[in-house]
Amino acid sequence: MALLRPRFCPFLMTVAAAAALSACGGGGGDGDADNEVAVTAEGVYEGSLGAAVTGQYAAIVLENGESWALYSFTGGAGFLQARGTSHDGSYTASDVLDYGTAPPSAGRISASYSASAGTMQGQYVFGQNVVPFTASKPTQGYRYDTPANLASVTGSWALVSSADQSMRLQVAADGTLSGTGLTGCTLTGSLTPRPSGKNVFNAVLRFGSACAQPDLAASGVAIVVVEDGQPVLMVMGQSADRMVGTIAVGTPAP
Numbered sequence: 001m002a003l004l005r006p007r008f009c010p011f012l013m014t015v016a017a018a019a020a021l022s023a024c025g026g027g028g029g030d031g032d033a034d035n036e037v038a039v040t041a042e043g044v045y046e047g048s049l050g051a052a053v054t055g056q057y058a059a060i061v062l063e064n065g066e067s068w069a070l071y072s073f074t075g076g077a078g079f080l081q082a083r084g085t086s087h088d089g090s091y092t093a094s095d096v097l098d099y100g101t102a103p104p105s106a107g108r109i110s111a112s113y114s115a116s117a118g119t120m121q122g123q124y125v126f127g128q129n130v131v132p133f134t135a136s137k138p139t140q141g142y143r144y145d146t147p148a149n150l151a152s153v154t155g156s157w158a159l160v161s162s163a164d165q166s167m168r169l170q171v172a173a174d175g176t177l178s179g180t181g182l183t184g185c186t187l188t189g190s191l192t193p194r195p196s197g198k199n200v201f202n203a204v205l206r207f208g209s210a211c212a213q214p215d216l217a218a219s220g221v222a223i224v225v226v227e228d229g230q231p232v233l234m235v236m237g238q239s240a241d242r243m244v245g246t247i248a249v250g251t252p253a254p
Contacts, residue, residue, distance in 0.1 A: 040061075040115065041086035041111070041113045041120060042063050042144075044142060045136060045138075046059075046135055046137075046138055047120075050131075050133065054073060055071060056072050056073070057133045059080075059135060061091065062221070063194075065086060065091075066082070066084070067080075067109075068221055068236050070236075071100075078100025079100070080109075081236070081238055081245065084109065091112070091113055092108070092111070093108060096109050096124060097238075097242055104242070106126070107124055107127075110122050110123060118136055119135070120135050121135070142223065143199055144198055145198060146198075146199050147193060147199065148194060148198070148201050149193070150173065150174070150175050153175070153222070153233060154171050154172065155170075155253075156169070156171075156253035156254075157169040157251065158250060158251050159248050159249070159250040160248065160250070161247065161249075162212070162245075162246050162247050166181060166182055169187065175192050177190060177191060181211070183210060185207065185208055185210050185211035189204040189205040191203055194221075200221055201222040202220075202222075205217070205235070205246065206218075216244055217239065217240070218239055218246050221235075221236060221237075222235040222236075230251060232249065233248075233249070234248075234250075235250075
């Protein structure tokens with residue numbers, strides 16, 4: 001699952017200033033087996049953006065239809081969050097938010113998926129901008145259909161986030177987290193295995209007043225993937241009113 005860390009890390013410090021997915025695209029209308037889950041779109045996908053925008057794309061669709069997606073392309077990066085539904089091979093959401101801009105841009109997603117093949121293809125629509133994507137479920141580096149294990153996140157992490165350039169994060173055995181950045185930014189919160197029994201953590205984040213996103217209280221999701229034998233922690237969150245989003249990527253700290 002090499003898409004996630006190397007291709008997105010360089011963009012984390014410039015997400016707010018970079019071009020967003022919602023500003024790109026052309027005009028138009030709507031148009032391993034461990035990752036298999038029943039007949040819904042649930043699971044993790046990685047792939048690419050197409051048409052006027054060429055870039056990388058990775059998404060997770062949860063058991064309740066909520067989706068979180070990372071993207072990057074030349075000149076821009078960010079993440080998307082939506083509360084959708086999947087049924088009979090179709091996944092849709094009308095409340096997509098693109099956190100590549102501040103405030104986030106609103107849009108929608110319409111996609112088709114094959115639970116048996118582990119594929120999804122569709123498009124995001126932001127006004128007149130249409131951005132297609134294709135993706136499939138990874139066969140290595142991450143297993144969605146296994147319970148999240150707190151042992152996989154316990155310890156020290158070197159974190160790069162949109163709220164602070166860099167931070168040392170400590171996660172206790174019970175999932176409680178705390179961190180301090182080079183600029184004096186502080187972070188507290190928790191990581192808790194989701195009740196669904198899948199390999200996803202619920203994340204609660206509280207940033208201090210010295211952070212680039214001061215006093216932000218956010219909730220979202222976190223996963224751990226393995227790349228080149230090394231675990232990588234990925235966290236995405238949003239404020240309660242969904243008007244502010246934050247993203248962070250961490251690797252084990254010495």
